Ligand SMILES: Nc1ncnc2c1ncn2[C@@H]1O[C@H](COP(=O)(O)OP(=O)(O)O)[C@@H](O)[C@H]1O
C-alpha cells in the first residue's frame with residue numbers, strides 16, 4: 350500500500366525548453382504520485398502548455414529529463430508516448446468534427462492501432478461496451494449518433510475528455526478544460542474530472558480560480574517557466590509570491 | 605443499454621443500405637455492359653470505355669485527396685506507369701529473336717533488361733498495379749515520414765511528375781521517348797488490339813474494373829480504417845496523440861491510390877491505342893483533380909460522375925466549338941469551387957435529395973419547431989416517458 354502511494358507517475362528534473370534562446374521552461378522540477386489529481390496554474394505565457402508539449406513528445410527538452418513511470422521519455426515520439434499511457438486534452442477542444450460522437454470514441458478506444466489491424470479488425474463486443482459506458486460517463490448517450498460538429502462547445506470538451514479516457518491511459522493531461530464554458534458546464538466538467546480522478550492520475554491546467562477551488566487538492570504554480578510554489582489551495586493563495594505574480598496580474602487584467 | 609439498442613438498430617440499417625447499394629451498383633454496371641454496346645457506335649463505345657477508365661483514376665484520387673486530405677498533383681506518374689507496363693507487354697508480341705521495331709531507329713540491337721519480365725502476361729498484370737504502388741509508396745514514405753503535408757505535398761508530387769515526364773521524354777533508346785508506345789497494331793492473345801472485338805472486351809473489362817475498384821474504395825473508407833483517414837484529414841495532431849502513427853496509414857493509402865491509377869492507365873492506353881509521356885503532363889494530372897472536385901470530394905460516386913460529366917462535356921463542346929472547351933473547363937472548376945464546394949454529388953446529397961423528399965411528401969412533416977422535434981435528447985426523454 351505505502352509502496353503504491355509513494356510511486357511516482359511523473360518526474361521532471363531540471364527541465365529547460367528554449368525556443369530560439371527564449372526559455373519557455375526554465376530549470377523546472379516537478380513530481381507527482383500515482384493516483385494524484387494535480388492542478389497547475391500560472392499566468393498567460395508561464396509555460397503551462399509547453400509543459401504538456403514536452404511530456405507528450407511534441408517538443409523535445411533542450412535540457413533535463415522527463416520520466417513517466419520511471420522511464421525517460423526522450424527517445425519516444427507522440428504516438429508512442431500516447432500508447433505508453435499518457436492522454437492529452439488540448440486547450441481548444443479537438444475532436445473529429447466529421448465523425449459521430451460514437452465514432453470519435455471508438456477510434457480512441459481501439460486497442461490495436463497498427464495499420465493492418467485497424468483495417469482488418471472489427472470493433473469487438475467489449476469495445477462497444479466500453480464506448481457505451483463512456484457515453485454514459487460524459488453524458489452524451491443521447492447524442493451518440495450525432496456528428497461532433499453539431500455539439501456545443503462544452504459537449505465537445507466532454508467528448509474530448511471521453512476520448513482520452515477511452516485510450517485507457519494512466520496519466521491524463523488536461524489543458525484548460527473549462528475555458529469558455531457556462532457555469533453549468535463548468536460544474537459538469539469538474540464532476541467528470543473528480544470522478545475520473547478515482548482511477549487515474551490527472552494533471553489539470555487551469556485559469557479559472559473558482560474551478561480550481563472546486564477540484565484542487567494540490568496546486569503547483571508556474572511562473573516564467575519555473576515552479577514558483579506548491580501546496581494546497583489555501584497555502585498557495587496566501588503565498589505572497591503568488592499574490593504578486595499571478596493574482597495581482599489577474600486583477601490588472603480585470604481592470 | 606439504451607445506447608446499445610440504438611447502435612444495434614443503426615448497424616442493421618447500415619447493413620441493409622449496403623446491400624441495396626451493392627444491388628444498384630451491379631444493376632447499373634449491367635445496364636452499361638449490355639445496353640451501351642447495342643446503342644452506341646464502335647467509335648462512341650470506345651470513347652465511353654476511355655471515360656470509364658478515367659473514372660477509375662478519379663476514385664483513386666478521391667481516396668487520397670477527398671478522404672485523407674492529401675492533394676496529389678502527380679497521379680499522372682502512376683497512370684502512365686500502368687499504361688507503359690501493358691503497352692510494353694503488347695510490344696513484345698513478336699516472333700522469337702525480334703525486338704520492337706522502334707529500337708532499330710536508335711541503333712539498339714538488344715532488348716533493355718527491364719523489358720524481359722513483360723514477356724509474361726501474368727507478370728505484366730501484376731506490374732500494372734504493383735509498380736505504381738511501389739513508386740507511390742516510396743515517394744509517400746519519404747514525404748510523410750518527414751511530416752510534409754498540405755501545399756508542400758502537392759508541390760512535391762508535381763515536382764516528381766516533372767521528373768518522370770522529362771525522364772520518359774528523353775529516353776528514346778529505352779522506351780521510345782516522346783513518341784511513346786503504340787498498341788493499336790499489336791495483338792493480344794492473337795487478336796488485334798485495335799479491332800472491334802478487342803475494344804468491346806476492353807470496354808467490358810473497364811466496367812468490371814470500375815465496379816471492383818469502387819467496392820474496394822467503399823470497403824477502405826467505411827469502418828475504422830476509413831474513419832481514421834477522415835480523422836487524419838481533419839486533425840492529424842489529434843490522431844498522433846491518440847496513439848496512432850499516421851505515416852503508415854498515409855503511405856498505404858497513397859500506394860493503393862497509385863495502384864488504382866496504374867490500372868486506369870493500362871485500360872485507358874489500350875482504348876486509346878497509344879501511351880506517351882504526355883500522360884504525365886501537368887495539365888492532365890490537374891484535370892483529374894477537377895473531375896473529383898466537380899463530382900464532390902470524399903463521396904466516391906462523385907468522382908465517377910465528375911469524370912463522366914466533364915469528359916462528356918468536353919467531347920460535345922469540342923466537337924461543336926473546339927476553341928471554347930478549355931475556357932469552359934476553367935469556368936466549370938471556378939463555379940464548382942465557389943458555388944458548390946461539395947461538388948455536384950455533395951450538393952445533391954445535402955440539398956437536392958432532402959428538398960425532393962419534402963416536395964414528394966416523404967419527409968416527416970414537422971408540426972413544431974424542428975429543434976424540438978429532432979433534438980435527440982428530447983427524443984430520448986420522450987421515449988423514456990412513454991415507457
Ligand atoms: N513553438 C514555439 N515557438 C516559440 N515560442 C513559443 C512556442 N511555444 C510557446 N512559445 C512561447 O513560450 C511561452 C510559454 O507559452 P505557453 O506554454 O503556451 O504558455 P501558457 O500555456 O502558460 O499560456 C510563451 O511566451 C510563448 O510565446
Ligand SMILES: [Mg+2]
Nearest residue numbers: 397398399440
Ligand atoms: Mg496555454
